[in-house]
Amino acid sequence: MIPNPDPESSINRNQVIISGTITDLASPRYTPAGLMIAEFKLSHCSNQQEAGIQRRIEFEFEAIAIAETAEKIIRIGSGSNVEITGFIAKKNRLSNQLVLHVRDTRII
Template identity: 35%
Template sequence: MNTLVIAATIQAIETLRYTPAGLPLLRLQLQHDSEQQEAGMNRKVQCVLPAVLIGEKANLPLQSGDQIKVKGFLAQRSAKSTQVVLHIQELQRIQY
């Protein structure tokens, strides 16, 4: 199983592009901050995660600073890269 659900803030958004098949593709940089329990102790967790939206979701009106909750899967950026990228399948805005 390869499923990740995470809440994050959009830190950066690249320009909308298109795959060779003509699908819209949008790359994002996500910033996650939380506090988690590990071995009975609280741990502050911070990470930056590259993410991508492919297809109709790439046309969503998103901007830097948006708080979102996403669900997707992890994959290598390309066959020649070891960088992990989150492929977003579901996205919802978090309202505070």
Template identity: 35%
Template sequence: MDKRNRVLIDGTVIKRSELRHTPAGTPVLEIVITHLSEQLEAGKHRKVECEVSVMALGDIAVRLGPITIGQRLASKGFIAAKSNRYRHELVLHLEEFELLN
């Protein structure tokens, strides 16, 4: 099985949930970031704009807790299906982050 599943993306927080806890007591924070960049594709510049759903669990959710709308974030993690029911919707599960402003 291929284990490569790494995503690095910067963006600006446009939505955030309140910090909550799972029934097992694990802290969870969900945010949405908007990403804007220019990438080189097939020798041409391409403007890239997208929104990315991000989920933080455990200690990383607690550390991310104070984040506010408008803050810029460098994100590193892996993607997974939102749920078994919504396998076509992807969520970035945060493993590391850095506030950029």
């Protein structure tokens, strides 16, 4: 069992800031409460320094946005370059697959 960390503790930190291109933007769907959900992939490509060596990093991962943030993603659209702020969580309670939950985004 994973302990419930103190909300003020740095062990409770789960924040991601990443840039990339929105791809595979699905048609919006809605929760039973009427909140919009936008599911998409973010394609990331960058150069990173690791142990004094320059590395080319390329990957794609799933992301989800809800409510006003979902509306913003839908307006921005597939193919747009964005910076996303969010957190990582399991896709659902029965899955071990991780997904980026978007809190905010801006076009870059």
